[in-house]
Amino acid sequence: MSEFNPEFIKALAHGDTEAHEQLKSLPLTVRMALGTAIDQLRRDENIIPMNGGMSIYEQKKSSYVDDDEVGKALAERIQREKDAKELQERIRGEQMEKEVRYKVSRARAGLPY
Incomplete structure (x- = not known):
């Protein structure tokens, strides 16, 4: 995490769409490294992302059955x-x-x- 911008990682961890758009332009290996750093930050600080930009924690909307x-x-x-x-x-x-x-x-x- 020290080799990446901490504000950028924090923005991604919170689900910022602008940060997510910037992430798409990076190479795959960098995105993977950032992904592990984001997951670590989310675990350490108990962060739950606010929007659906990059969140794997959101529940899908239920439909009437x-x-x-x-x-x-x-x-x-x-x-x-x-x-x-x-x-x-x-x-x-x-x-x-x-x-x-x-x-x-x-x-x-x-x-x-």
């Missing part, structure tokens, strides 16, 4: 999973029957299976 629609979607999903499982079991049973018939026919013919 209709409980009835969620319930319907969940019921449809459960039904699809149940149908898929029944189909899988039916196919497995049919395959077992084919194998048993094949082995029985081979045994009746006196051939090894």
